[in-house]
Structures are given as structure tokens and as C-alpha cells.
Amino acid sequence: MMKRKEHEKGSRSISILEPIALDLKKKKTKTRSSRKDNGVGGSDKSRPGKKRHHVIPYDMQVETLIRLPGKSLMKFLCVSKTWYSLIRSQRFVASYYAAKPSRFVAAFTNCVLADPKRLFVFSGEEEEEENSSSSLVANLDMTIPSVTLSHGSFKYSSVHGFMACNDGTTFIICNPSTGQVITFPCKATGTRLGYDPVGDQFKALTLLTSRFDHLHNPSLMCTHEVITLGRGGRVVSRSRFTSPPYDPITMGLTINGFMYYGASLPLREDNLFLVCFDVRNERILSFIPTPTDALVWQGFSSLIEYKGKLAFVVPNCQGLSFDRFDLWILEDVTKHEWSRQSFQLPLSLPFTVGMGQRMISQGTNKAGEIIFSPAILPGRAQPFYVFYFNPVTNKTRRVRIHGVADTEDFWSRYGLTDTCCASFLPQHADTSLFFCV
Structure with a gap:
């Protein structure tokens, strides 16, 4: 109840700030009218009744605007050229994101057998552990019709403020903060989104060579397509390059301008490694060997960012659940050095290989807690729980996420009838906000 009151209080404070833009615009129009009435070209001294136009200091404008949500800022870009330049400036962007709390994104979609098909995207503010x-x-925040993901396929990823997913050969990127949806066709499935922080560009990587191609020719070189996105999500260019043969087995994760994903040699499931893709230079930088127990088939390994480093979370399953997991950390990308830590959970979490319940990890929060969330919705109108594990104190806490399809009214309103594939993305920063314009 306290959380909801604080949320309502925050919403009221935002609504009070929004009319500032309209007031400034009215004052600007009134000042121009006053100039026409007093004659053009006259000095201030010859017009004693003229009201002077007072400029709000830059710091005060920034302090006002950083308190507003992203959707309001997008509207305020049209107020004036001054505000457009201010909101788009690097100085304001840095201040805006420094003031914003960490957010999470929860998303789910009906399974391929369900009808109607729709992608649901939720978000909320995270809280510090203490x-x-x-x-x-x-x-x-938004629903996107005609989108579905089958169980066990590539699901969702959070890349520099955008949430990306594949629906067959259609690649979908959405921004929960602004409601923007970017959809474009790809020439193969399994497209991954990367971000180049130097050039401030998003790029989508698609592997055009399939496993079926390697069945006939295991030594066939892999052909990739790179799609570069511009402002507003426009496709700026498409390019291709080749690399030694491999088959991808995990979704991608971008860290500091490099995209990583698990792979294997064609027809060799016992030879697993990481692919490192240089987003800026559009090339495969290296193949990184992984320990035997770090990268495991059938979704047992989750690729996450842990304290700025690439890591695998590998559950030690006993039957249909696990109460232990290993954390493999890539300590040195160049030397390919790994470290391993094992943790004991105070409770067992479900983990089935098929269509049943499964808890997976898709990242950590600012406190360094490793988060486990359901891979599918727990059931019709059931509570949606995520588990936060602190590797320092070895403590686990269960947190309910209110609002994620946890009422009968929600299921009936949207006609949810089947298994719904879900993802929980922590630390989803709204850093893509100014890429949309």
C-alpha cells in the first residue's frame, strides 16, 4: 500500500510540472503580440508599458525537465527550438539518466498455439535492497498485436533502453518509455540487437547460414547480415560479412560495444564456445573457449552481465528443480580466463526442460543480486514472483510483481488461453529515449 501511495504521489508531481511548457509558450506568444501593439523597431525606453521577457536559467530548466517522464519530454521537443536543443544535448541526457531510478521490464506473449496473439510489455521502478x-x-506500458514466441526459442533482450525480440523472420524493437515500436523483416530467424556506444548506433545481426545448410556442408562459411538503424529506427544500411562456420545456441548480450552469444561447431554439440561480435567494426572478433560445465545445452545456461563482466548462471538440477547453481565469470576476454563460484539456495526453484515451470536468470540489479524469474507465466491469474539472490550474504528474497497478468479480469479481457512465455529484464535504463527522434 505504501508503494502504491508513493507511486500516485509521484504521478501527481509530474502532472503539476507538465503545464510549464504551455505557460512558457503562452508567455512567448503574448510577448510577441505586445511588441506588435507598441510598434516594431522601437526601443524599450519608448515603450514604458512593455513587459520584459525573462529567460529561465539553464540549470532551472534542466532540474524541471529531468523530473518528467520520457513521453512528456518527447512532446516538449515541439515547444521551441531552444527546448529541442536542450533536451537533445549530451549534458541534459547525462543529467536525465543520472536522476532516474533503475527500472525493470516484464514481458510475455501467448504461445504459438494460442489465439489471439499479442506481446505485453510492463515496467516499474526497482528498489534498493536495504x-x-x-x-x-x-x-x-504497451501491447503489440500479432506477436508470439514459442517456448524455448530466443526471447527478449534489453539493449541500451530498447527491448528486442524475434517473431520468426520479423524483428521487433520497442521502447516501453515512449511506446515506440520498430518492426522490420530479416532474412533469417534469430536476429540479435547490439549497440555501439562510440558511434551511438544500434545494429541488428542476422546469421543467414542455417543449421540445415551445415547438415549438407559442415565446413560452409557463415554469412551474416548487419542492419544499421538510424534516428527513429530507420534502416540506414545493410551489409554482409563471412566467418568460420558455427551454429548459435543462445541469445545475445551486449557489453561495451561487443555482442556475445553461445555457439557450437556444426554437428558438434560437444564443442561449445562464445562468439564475440564487434558491433562498431561489424566483424567477428574472436571465438572464446568456455569451460565444459559453463555453456550447457537446452537452456540450462543463462548469459548475464555480472559486475560489468560476462557470466554464465548454470543451475545444478536435481530432477525438476534446483537449489544450487554455478556462476562462471569471464575474468579476461583477451586471455580467455574464467573463474567459478558455487552457491547454495535456501529453497528449491523449479526447472523443467519441456513446457513446464522454469526459473531462469536474465541479469542482476544495482545491488549485485542475481535475479531468477519465470520463463512462462505461473498460471491463470496467478501471482508473478521473482527471486533475488545476494551472492555476498547468501540470502534469497521473494518479490511479487503486482500487475503482471495476476487477475482473472486481465486474462478474460485479453483472451489469454494458453502457456505464455515470459521474461523479466532488470536494470532496463531508458537510454534509448533520445534515439527515437
């Missing part, structure tokens, strides 16, 4: 409650509130 101030955390046993529940958080998620708001439904």
Missing part, C-alpha cells in the same frame, strides 16, 4: 519491500508494482 529499502526493498516484498512487492513491486508493474504498469502495462
Whole structure:
């Protein structure tokens, strides 16, 4: 209840700030009218009744604007050229993101057998561990029709403020903060989104060579397509390059301008490694060997960023659940050095290979807690829980995410009838906000 009151209070404060833009625009129009009435070209001294136009200091404008949500800032770009330049400036962008709390994104879609098909995207504010409650509130930001993902396929990823997913050969990128949706066709499935922080560019990587091609020719070189996105999500260019043969087996993860994903040699499931793709230079930089127990088939390994480094979370399954997991950390990307830590959970989490319940990890929060979330919705109108594990204190806490399809009314309204594939993306920064314009 306290969390909801604080949320409502925050919403009221935002609504009070939004009319500032309209007031400034009215004052600007009134000042121009006053100039016409007093004659053009006259000095201030010859017009004693003229009201002077007072300019709000830059710092005060920034302090006002950084308190507003992204959707309001997108509207305020049209107020004036001054505000457009201010909001788009690097100085304002840095101040805006420094002031924003960490957010999470929860998303799910009906399974391929369900009808109708729709992607649901929720988001909410995360809390620090010491101030955390046993529940958080998620708001439904957007729904995208005609999108479905089958169980066990490549699902969702969070890349520099965008959430990306594949629906067959259609690649979908959406921004929960602004409601923007970018959809474009790809020439193969399994497209991955990367970000180049130097050039401030998003690029989508598609492997055109399939496993079927390697069945006939295991030594066939892999052909890739790179799609570069511009402002507003426009496709700026498409290019191709080749690399030694491999088959991808995990979704991608971008860290500091490099995209990583698990792979194997064609027809060799016992020879696994990481592919490192240089987003800026559009080339495969290296193939990184992985320990035998780090990268495991059938979704047992989750690729996450842990304290700025690439890591694998590998559950030690006993039957249909696990209460232990290993954390493999890539300590040196150049030397290919790995470290391993093993942890004991105070409770067992479900993990089935088929269509049943499974808890997976898709990242950590600012406190360094490793987060486990359901790969599918727990059931019709059931509570949506995520588990936060602190590797320093070895403590686990269960947090309910209110609002994620946890009522009968929600299921009936949207006609949810089948298994719904889900993802929970922590630390989803709204850093793509200014890429949209």
C-alpha cells in the first residue's frame, strides 16, 4: 500500500510540472503580440508599458525537465527550438539518466498455439535492497498485436533502453518509455540487437547460414547480415560479412560495444564456445573457449552481465528443480580466463526442460543480486514472483510483481488461453529515449 501511495504521489508531481511548457509558450506568444501593439523597431525606453521577457536559467530548466517522464519530454521537443536543443544535448541526457531510478521490464506473449496473439510489455521502478519491500508494482506500458514466441526459442533482450525480440523472420524493437515500436523483416530467424556506444548506433545481426545448410556442408562459411538503424529506427544500411562456420545456441548480450552469444561447431554439440561480435567494426572478433560445465545445452545456461563482466548462471538440477547453481565469470576476454563460484539456495526453484515451470536468470540489479524469474507465466491469474539472490550474504528474497497478468479480469479481457512465455529484464535504463527522434 505504501508503494502504491508513493507511486500516485509521484504521478501527481509530474502532472503539476507538465503545464510549464504551455505557460512558457503562452508567455512567448503574448510577448510577441505586445511588441506588435507598441510598434516594431522601437526601443524599450519608448515603450514604458512593455513587459520584459525573462529567460529561465539553464540549470532551472534542466532540474524541471529531468523530473518528467520520457513521453512528456518527447512532446516538449515541439515547444521551441531552444527546448529541442536542450533536451537533445549530451549534458541534459547525462543529467536525465543520472536522476532516474533503475527500472525493470516484464514481458510475455501467448504461445504459438494460442489465439489471439499479442506481446505485453510492463515496467516499474526497482528498489534498493536495504529499502526493498516484498512487492513491486508493474504498469502495462504497451501491447503489440500479432506477436508470439514459442517456448524455448530466443526471447527478449534489453539493449541500451530498447527491448528486442524475434517473431520468426520479423524483428521487433520497442521502447516501453515512449511506446515506440520498430518492426522490420530479416532474412533469417534469430536476429540479435547490439549497440555501439562510440558511434551511438544500434545494429541488428542476422546469421543467414542455417543449421540445415551445415547438415549438407559442415565446413560452409557463415554469412551474416548487419542492419544499421538510424534516428527513429530507420534502416540506414545493410551489409554482409563471412566467418568460420558455427551454429548459435543462445541469445545475445551486449557489453561495451561487443555482442556475445553461445555457439557450437556444426554437428558438434560437444564443442561449445562464445562468439564475440564487434558491433562498431561489424566483424567477428574472436571465438572464446568456455569451460565444459559453463555453456550447457537446452537452456540450462543463462548469459548475464555480472559486475560489468560476462557470466554464465548454470543451475545444478536435481530432477525438476534446483537449489544450487554455478556462476562462471569471464575474468579476461583477451586471455580467455574464467573463474567459478558455487552457491547454495535456501529453497528449491523449479526447472523443467519441456513446457513446464522454469526459473531462469536474465541479469542482476544495482545491488549485485542475481535475479531468477519465470520463463512462462505461473498460471491463470496467478501471482508473478521473482527471486533475488545476494551472492555476498547468501540470502534469497521473494518479490511479487503486482500487475503482471495476476487477475482473472486481465486474462478474460485479453483472451489469454494458453502457456505464455515470459521474461523479466532488470536494470532496463531508458537510454534509448533520445534515439527515437
